[in-house]
Amino acid sequence: MKPRQPRKSAKLSDVARLAKVSTATVSRALTLPHKVKPLTLARIQQAVKTLGYVAHGAARALASRRTRTIGAVIPTLDNAIFANTIHALQKTLDEAGYTLLLASHEFNADVEVRVTRALIERGIDGLVLLGTTHHPGLFQMIEAHQLPYVLTWALDQSGRHPCVGFDNRAAASRIANHLLDLGHREFAMISGITAVNERAKERLDGVRTALSAHGIRLAPSRIVEKPFTLSAGREGLSEVTAGRELPTAVICGNDVLAIGAMAECHARGIAIPQQVSVTGFDDMEIASLMTPGLTTMHFPTTELGTDAARHLLARLRGEKVPLLTELPVELIVRGTTAPPPAR
């Protein structure tokens, strides 16, 4: 093969020539500095600087069979839900000298397989997947490549997959129980779309379970499934309040839905939480600033990213790590949201 396009940037052999050592020594100086004599090291570092040498990752990856890159596949980047987690993930990886390769699938299982294949093809040493429900072919692919991976934002009950997550169902039950303790009996839920999101499904199930333990059933008219958007939250609220009686407590599948629902309450002159208590998950800081005295459930979004990164990094170092890491959620009670006495 003839040189197709002469390379313009310096390569390892250029550094070697300038420093008057072999390429092996330069390579060592770059990856195991303590294995070369300080004087030689200094000469090499000088040469690197002079030439502005930047290693060719593909060549390095091909020879070493490692990329120092971790892939992450998330449902969407379109709202802030996963921003905290991804940010923490990338920060922790960066500190360990790893790069994050990110892709999203927009809640489509086939797309998820496709983008994951793209990541594997691109070369990753480990993979972070969001949630526990995935295309079987996805796990096959991971298996075939012996790729270390971790599921996050949920816990896999089967014990087959490493997870760093929290119990969505228990969190939802807890929030429902809190509202029950306050005396609420008329509930509604604006849920995520359970068919494509097992976290949403678990939250709905958790609410249902807690309520039925008190003999309360969520009427079909009091439960709607919506995509995680503000306007869906508004719609959701108008739908669950369409009946003769208002629910006294509305539980939302996440913060985006909750904020939309609250906006609709404002628009309709429904007082929160005096008339209706709106509760959501995740980061409700904004909402609680606008509507003080809101009870919310905080998810450990940042820790999820940090711990997922740590889990993978530990495994890449060959350390043993627990299969399941369960992180605590936090119920944040900012005031009383008891049901109106009139009812």
Place this chain on the structure above:
Amino acid sequence: MKPRQPRKSAKLSDVARLAKVSTATVSRALTLPHKVKPLTLARIQQAVKTLGYVAHGAARALASRRTRTIGAVIPTLDNAIFANTIHALQKTLDEAGYTLLLASHEFNADVEVRVTRALIERGIDGLVLLGTTHHPGLFQMIEAHQLPYVLTWALDQSGRHPCVGFDNRAAASRIANHLLDLGHREFAMISGITAVNERAKERLDGVRTALSAHGIRLAPSRIVEKPFTLSAGREGLSEVTAGRELPTAVICGNDVLAIGAMAECHARGIAIPQQVSVTGFDDMEIASLMTPGLTTMHFPTTELGTDAARHLLARLRGEKVPLLTELPVELIVRGTTAPPPAR
């Protein structure tokens, strides 16, 4: 060199053997399917399927000198500011068969150089940078590697760098002029930190320019610089309202600051926009749901991502593209925010 770790997953030569063709033909079948006989192609595709073959990107990159990966370096992922842009960027790239490699620098110029080097090392065919102000060494590095790049979220006046952005200064002037037209004369600004963010600086300058054209000066007590967080927005508002007289209009450097400022207004019983008009940039949908009748400035965050991707993709195809792409901003007037008549 002996094989260090036997490879477990199938490689090109395995496919070739199974399909009874040469590796060259398999390679062709994968990248230029129309250049091989349909029958051969079918045999190869079958073999690929049987073996679950996934190409080795590093080897491919080394041989072809292309990675089909685009890098992007942004200030932060920690809030939703850039989520829209990144989402659109990644979506457009994905549709063209490219992967996004993402990194953030937390408003630190040195970190930016470091992470960019990491991206280049990992191998990228193009680079998206946010804003126009960067470490000189950064541009040197890009130059040395002849790496196609584009700056976004701002426009470089020097004409030296390809940009897909909008005019932050003009946008800020426009919002100030709108408020001036309504009769406001008492202004305050809660700005981003201008020293590390030239977009923030341009917005502040734009406001100053518009005001001084009307003989109005922003008093030092009426202007604060804050990081882009909700609590900083709250602090900012209490600081600019500490004086004897309230400003009638508060302009915020972005939506996060504005929402924080509005929360503080709520907490202090200051009516918006009746007593104070709060204005912010970017995505103020949430805020305007909570406080109807708000005037805001919408930035083309999604288009920024889409067009930046298109720009790079076109250049990678060897097409000529304009150096500067200016996207329009939009002033969204949702109601009147005239100053209170009593003043």
Place this chain on the structure above:
DNA sequence: TTGTAAGCGTTATCAC
């Protein structure tokens, strides 16, 4: 501590 050289899995040139 350093050098030699094989090998990583593809692509692309050239010959057939």
Place this chain on the structure above:
DNA sequence: GTGATAACGCTTACAA
């Protein structure tokens, strides 16, 4: 249309 094979830039076993 297909095959043989050099080359891509680096790492690492082994020799010195």
